[in-house]
Amino acid sequence: MMTQIVFYVFAAVLLLSATMVVSARNPVHSVLFLILAFFNAAGLFLIAGAEFLAMTLVIVYVGAVAVLFLFVVMMLDVNFTQMREGVQRYAPIGGVVGGVLLVELLMAFMHWRSASNIGQIAHLVPSSPERTNTAALGDVIYTHYIFLFQACALVLLVAMIGAIVLTLRERPTGRRQNIDRQHDRTVADSLEMLQVPLGAGVDAQGGFLRPRESYDIAAVPGTYGTEAWRVAEAKDATGTALVIATPAHGTKGEGDE
Amino acid sequence: MNWTLALPEIVLALSGLVILLAGVMQKRGQAFFSCTMMTLFALVVTAALVVLSPDGTGYSHVFINDGFARFMKVLALAGAALSLVLGIGYAREMEIDKFEFPVLVLFSTLGAMIMASSGNLMTLFVGLELSSLSIYILCAFARDQVTAAEAGLKYFVLGSLASGILLYGISLAYGFAGTLDYAGLQQAVRGSAVLPAGLMVGIVFVLVGLCFKLSMVPFHMWTPDVYQGAPTSVTAYMAGAPKIAAFAVLLRVMAGPFGSMAHQWQLLIEVVSAASMVFGALAAIPQGNIKRLMAYSSIGHMGYAMIGLAAGTAEGTRGTLVYLVTYLFMNVGAFAGIVAMRRKGRAVSRISDLAGLGRSDPGMALAMAVFMFSMAGAPPLAGFFGKLMVFYAAINAQLYGLAAIGIISSVIGAYYYIRIVKIMFFDAAAPALDRAPVSVSFVSVGMGLVTVFFIVALGPVATAAQAAAAALFR
Numbered sequence: 231m232m233t234q235i236v237f238y239v240f241a242a243v244l245l246l247s248a249t250m251v252v253s254a255r256n257p258v259h260s261v262l263f264l265i266l267a268f269f270n271a272a273g274l275f276l277i278a279g280a281e282f283l284a285m286t287l288v289i290v291y292v293g294a295v296a297v298l299f300l301f302v303v304m305m306l307d308v309n310f311t312q313m314r315e316g317v318q319r320y321a322p323i324g325g326v327v328g329g330v331l332l333v334e335l336l337m338a339f340m341h342w343r344s345a346s347n348i349g350q351i352a353h354l355v356p357s358s359p360e361r362t363n364t365a366a367l368g369d370v371i372y373t374h375y376i377f378l379f380q381a382c383a384l385v386l387l388v389a390m391i392g393a394i395v396l397t398l399r400e401r402p403t404g405r406r407q408n409i410d411r412q413h414d415r416t417v418a419d420s421l422e423m424l425q426v427p428l429g430a431g432v433d434a435q436g437g438f439l440r441p442r443e444s445y446d447i448a449a450v451p452g453t454y455g456t457e458a459w460r461v462a463e464a465k466d467a468t469g470t471a472l473v474i475a476t477p478a479h480g481t482k483g484e485g486d487e
Numbered sequence: 488m489n490w491t492l493a494l495p496e497i498v499l500a501l502s503g504l505v506i507l508l509a510g511v512m513q514k515r516g517q518a519f520f521s522c523t524m525m526t527l528f529a530l531v532v533t534a535a536l537v538v539l540s541p542d543g544t545g546y547s548h549v550f551i552n553d554g555f556a557r558f559m560k561v562l563a564l565a566g567a568a569l570s571l572v573l574g575i576g577y578a579r580e581m582e583i584d585k586f587e588f589p590v591l592v593l594f595s596t597l598g599a600m601i602m603a604s605s606g607n608l609m610t611l612f613v614g615l616e617l618s619s620l621s622i623y624i625l626c627a628f629a630r631d632q633v634t635a636a637e638a639g640l641k642y643f644v645l646g647s648l649a650s651g652i653l654l655y656g657i658s659l660a661y662g663f664a665g666t667l668d669y670a671g672l673q674q675a676v677r678g679s680a681v682l683p684a685g686l687m688v689g690i691v692f693v694l695v696g697l698c699f700k701l702s703m704v705p706f707h708m709w710t711p712d713v714y715q716g717a718p719t720s721v722t723a724y725m726a727g728a729p730k731i732a733a734f735a736v737l738l739r740v741m742a743g744p745f746g747s748m749a750h751q752w753q754l755l756i757e758v759v760s761a762a763s764m765v766f767g768a769l770a771a772i773p774q775g776n777i778k779r780l781m782a783y784s785s786i787g788h789m790g791y792a793m794i795g796l797a798a799g800t801a802e803g804t805r806g807t808l809v810y811l812v813t814y815l816f817m818n819v820g821a822f823a824g825i826v827a828m829r830r831k832g833r834a835v836s837r838i839s840d841l842a843g844l845g846r847s848d849p850g851m852a853l854a855m856a857v858f859m860f861s862m863a864g865a866p867p868l869a870g871f872f873g874k875l876m877v878f879y880a881a882i883n884a885q886l887y888g889l890a891a892i893g894i895i896s897s898v899i900g901a902y903y904y905i906r907i908v909k910i911m912f913f914d915a916a917a918p919a920l921d922r923a924p925v926s927v928s929f930v931s932v933g934m935g936l937v938t939v940f941f942i943v944a945l946g947p948v949a950t951a952a953q954a955a956a957a958a959l960f961r
Contacts, residue, residue, distance in 0.1 A: 339685045345664050345675035353666060354547060377493060377546035381601055381613045384500060385620060388594050391507070392624035395587045396639075400515075 237277050244270035255311075257303045265296045282364040405454040412448035420444040492545035492552050495536040495560070496600055502529035503593045510586030518586035519578055526589035527568055530596065534564045537600075544606055548668050551606035558808060558955035559603035559735035562815055566727030567596040569819045569930055573826050574720035576924030580832060581718045582629045591628075592724060595621035599732030608657045608667040608693075611736050615653070615700065618729055619646050625724070626717040638716025645699070645709045653696025659689025660744075672744035682748060690745055690752060694759075697740075700733040701789045702782075704762040714782035719834070722778060723822035726785050727815050734811060738796060738804055742959045749799045756797040761892045763790025768900040777825055777838050780903065781818075784862060787900055788814050794877040794893055798884035801953075801960040806880040808952035810873035813861070813941060817869055820934030821858040824851060827923035827931070835920075838907060843916025851923060852911045854935040859908050861938045863901035869941035876949075 247270065250263040268291045275284035345351070354374055371379055424435060451458045490497075506525045510518040537560045544551045571592055578584035598618030605611040623646060627639025661667055663686045664675035676682065699706040714722050745752065767787020774780040792814065795807030828835050844852040861868035874897060881890040923931070937944075 337684075338688050339683075341683055342662070342685050343681065343683050344662070345679045346681075347675060347678035348665050350678070351664060351666050351671045351674055352668075374547040375549060375609070377550055378607075378609055378613055380500075381610075381617060384503075384594060384597065385613065385617045388591065388617060388620050388624070391587055391591065392620065395585065395591075395624060396627055396630055 233277060237274070240270045240273040240277070244274065258300065261296060261300045261303055264299065265292050268292045268296060280363055282362075282367060405456070406450040407448050408450050415444075415448060419447055489543060489545040492541065492543055493550055493604070495533045495540055496597060496604070498536055499529060499533045499593065499597050499600070502526075502532075503590055503597065506586075506593065507590050510590065513586070516584070519584040519588065520575070522586040523571055523575055523578075523589045526593050527571055529593065530564050530568045530571075533600075534561055534568075537561055537564070548670060549607040549610045550604050551669075552604055553955075554951075554958040555735070555739065555955040556604045558951060559731055560600045562731045562811060563596055563599040563603065563728040566731060566815050566819065567592055567599075567724060569934070570720055570724035570727060570822070572926050572930050573723050573819070573823055574718075575926045577720070577826060577829070577834075577927075580829070581720070581834070582631060583718050583720070585628075588625070588628060591621045591625050595619075595625070595724070596728055599728045599735075602732040603735040605736055605739065606669055608660065608669075608672075608740075611740070612650075612654065612657065614732070615736070616650065618732060619650070619700070622721075622725055622729060625721045626713060628721065629718050632716075634716035635718065636716075638713045641716075642709055642713045649696045649699035649706070652692050652699075656689040656692025656694075656696060659685055659692065663689070669740070669743045673746070676744060677747050682751075687751060690748075691755065693740065694737075694752065694755065697733050697737045698759055701730055701737070701793075702786050703759045703789055703793065704766045704786060705759075707763070707766070707786050710786060711779045711782040714785075715776060715778045715836070719778065719822060719826045719836075722781070723819055723826070726781070726818050726822070730785070730789065731811055731815065734792060734807065738807065739959060741796060741799075742804065746799075753797060753799055756793060757886065757889050760790050760793035760797050761889055763787060763793065764893055764896040765790075768896040771900065771903045774903075775838055776836050777828070777841070777907075778836050780838065780907075781821065781825070784900070784904075785818070787896065788818075788862075791874060791877055791893060791897070794881050794886070794889055797886060797889060798877075798880045800880060800884055801956045802883060803877070803880035804956035804959055805949065805952045806873075806876035806878075808955055809876050809945075809949055812948055812952070813869040813873035813938075816934050816937045816941075817858045817861045820854065820931055820938060821862070823927050823931040823934065824855040824858065827851060827920065827927045829921045830918060832921065838910060839914075840917055840920070841907065841911050842914040843911070844920065845912035846916060847919035848922070850928070851931060854931045855911060856908045857935050857938050859904040863904040864897050865901075867939075867942060869938040872941060872945055 244267055247263045247266040251260050251267060254260045254263060268287060272284040272287045272292075275281070275287060354370060426432075426435060446456050449456045452462070453459060502525070506522050506529065509525065510522045513521065537557050540552055540557065542553050571589055574581075574583065574588065578588070595618045598614045598616070598621065601614030602611060602618065603614075605614060623639055623643040626642050627636050629635040657667065660672060663683065664672045666672065666675070676686075695706065702710040714725070717725065741749075741752070741756075763786050767783050767785075767790055771780050771783035771787070774783065788810075792807050792810045795803035795805070795810065797803070798806070825836065828840060830840065841852075841855075844855070857868065861870035864870045864874045874893070878890045878893055881887075881893070941948075
C-alpha cells in the first residue's frame with residue numbers, strides 16, 4: 231500500500247516535471263525541471279528494486295549531464311523564444327501526425343504476444359534473489375558481453391577522433407612557450423638598466439616594450455604575437471610587406487623587406 | 488571463454504590504437520604516408536588471421552565465426568586496403584593527408600568485420616555504428632569543402648535516423664523472444680504457432696535500417712549527394728566494405744533467426760530489389776557527374792545482389808556472394824579511374840571530362856572500358872558471372888518476374904555504361920588529364936586483370952561462396 235502511494239507520487243511528479251521541461255519559457259527553468267524529473271525517475275527505479283540504476287541516474291545525469299546542460303544554457307546566448315516561434319503554427323499538424331502514428335502502433339501491438347516457448351529459450355543471467363543487481367549488471371557487462379563492451383569503447387574512441395579531426399585547426403592564436411629557451415633565459419635577456427633623465431617620459435626612452443627581443447625569445451616561432459606571426463598576418467591581410475609602428479629605438483624586426 | 492575466436496578483430500583494434508599513437512608522435516605532414524602503410528600491413532595481417540581462424544561461437548554467443556563470416560571479412564578487408572591505396576596518390580591535393588584517415592578506415596573495417604561475425608542483434612548494432620560513425624567522419628574529412636561537409640552532415644543525420652529505426656525493430660524482436668541471440672530468436676520464431684503483427688513490424692524496421700545502409704530504393708536519397716561530396720577515395724571505400732558488411736548481416740539475419748518465416752518477408756525483398764534495379768538503371772541515364780552516376784550504379788548493383796536474398800536459398804546466397812566479389816573489384820577499379828581524373832592538379836568529375844581519354848591515356852581508358860563493360864554485364868568479364876548466378880538462382884526459386892526485371896534493367900543500364908566508353912574513345916578530345924600516380928595505376932591495372940580473367944578464378948570463388956552459403960543454411 232505504502233509502496234503504491236510512493237509510486238504514484240513519484241510518477242505524477244515525474245510526468246508533471248517532464249511536461250514542464252518542454253513547456254517552460256525560461257530555459258534555465260527547463261533544466262531545473264529536468265533535474266527534478268531525473269530524481270523522480272531514480273525514485274521509481276528504487277521502488278522497482280534497481281538501486282544501482284537509481285544511483286547511476288542521480289550521479290551521472292543529475293551530477294554531470296544536467297549541470298552541463300545548465301552551463302550550456304547559461305553560457306550560450308540562444309534565443310529560445312525565437313526557436314519556439316513555429317510551435318503555434320506546427321502544433322496541429324504535428325499533433326495529427328503523432329496521433330495517427332499512435333493509433334497505428336496501437337493497432338500493431340494490440341495483440342502483442344511473446345513467443346510461446348519463451349521459457350525454453352536460454353537467457354543470459356537467470357534472475358536469483360540473492361544476487362544484488364550491481365553484481366548482475368557487472369556480470370553481464372564485464373563478463374558475458376565483454377566483447378560488446380570493448381566494441382562500444384571503440385565507438386567512443388572513433389567519436390573522439392572525429393571530433394578532433396573535424397574541429398582542430400592549427401591556428402596560431404595561442405602563444406606557446408619553448409621551454410628550453412625559457413629555461414635558458416638570463417637576466418640580460420629580459421632586463422635593461424637605463425639612466426632615465428629627470429623629466430623625460432618613458433616614450434622618449436623607447437617605451438616599455440624593451441628589450442624587444444625578450445618578448446619573443448621564449449615563444450615558439452609563428453605563434454601568436456611573435457615577429458614571424460606578425461609578418462605572416464600582415465602578408466595575409468594586405469598582400470604586402472609589413473610596417474609596424476615601432477618605438478623610437480631599441481627594437482628590431484619591422485619586417486623591412 | 489574462447490576468446491581467440493576474435494583474434495583478427497583484436498589484432499586489428501590493437502594495431503589501430505598503435506597506429507594512432509605512431510601518427511601522433513610523428514611530425515605533421517609525414518605521418519600520413521607511414522600510417523597508411525602501417526594500416527595496409529595491419530589489414531593484410533588481419534586477413535591472414537581471418538583465413539586461419541577457427542569455426543565456433545564465443546563471448547556468450549554474441550560472436551560467430553564460420554565460413555560465411557570469413558568470406559565476408561576477407562572481402563571487406565580487401566575493399567578497405569584497395570581504397571586506401573587509391574587515397575595515397577592524391578591525399579595532399581584532396582586535403583585528406585592526415586594520419587587519422589587510415590585509422591578511421593581501419594576502425595570502419597573493424598566494424599564491418601564485427602557485423603559479419605554478429606551472433607546477436609546487439610553485436611550487429613555496435614558493429615554497424617562503429618562502421619558508420621567512421622564513415623560519417625571520413626565523408627566530411629575534407630572539411631573546408633562545402634560539398635564534403637554537406638555530404639558528412641547529410642549522411643550523419645539520415646544514418647542516425649536509420650539507426651534509430653533499426654534499434655526500434657531490434658527492441659520489438661526482443662519483446663517477442665526475450666533474447667537477442669540469433670539462435671534464441673530462431674528457436675522462438677520456429678516454436679511459435681502465431682506470430683504477432685508487432686514482430687513483423689520489428690523485422691520490417693530491421694530491414695529498413697539495413698536497406699538504408701545498402702542504399703536500396705526507397706532508402707537511397709542520400710546516396711548521390713554523399714557519393715559526390717565525399718573525397719573520391721572515401722567514396723570508393725563506402726561503395727565497398729560497408730555494403731559487404733550490411734549484406735553479411737542481412738543474409739545472416741534473414742537466413743537464420745527469421746528464416747522460417749521467409750514467405751512473410753520475401754515479397755518485401757523482391758519489391759525493394761526490383762525497385763533498386765529499375766531506379767538505378769533509369770536515374771543514372773541523365774547524370775552528368777561520374778560520381779553521381781556511380782552512386783546510381785551502386786544502387787542498381789545492390790538491387791541485383793539482393794535477388795539472391797529474395798530467392799531465399801543457399802544457391803541464391805552463393806549468387807549474392809559471387810556478385811559482391813565481382814562488384815567489389817570492378818567498383819574499386821572504376822573508382823581508380825575516377826580518382827585519376829585530374830586536370831592541372833584539380834579534380835574534375837564531369838563525364839565529358841573523360842572525352843578523348845582513349846587517345847591521351849590509352850591504358851587508363853582501356854581499364855575504364857573494361858570496368859564499364861563488366862558493370863554492364865558483358866559476357867567474358869567478371870560482372871557477367873555475378874549476374875548469371877543471381878538470375879540462375881532466381882529462376883530456380885521460381886522468381887521469374889524478378890529475373891525478367893533484372894535482365895531488362897541490366898539492358899537499360901548497359902546504355903549509360905557504354906556511353907562512357909563511347910565518350911572516352913569517340914568524342915572530340917577535351918584537354919588531356921594529368922598522368923595518374925603509380926598507386927592508382929597499380930590498382931587500376933590489378934583490378935582490370937582481375938575483371939578480365941575472373942573466369943579463371945570463378946571456380947575457386949564459387950566454391951568458397953558455396954561453402955560460405957552452406958555455413959549459413961545449416
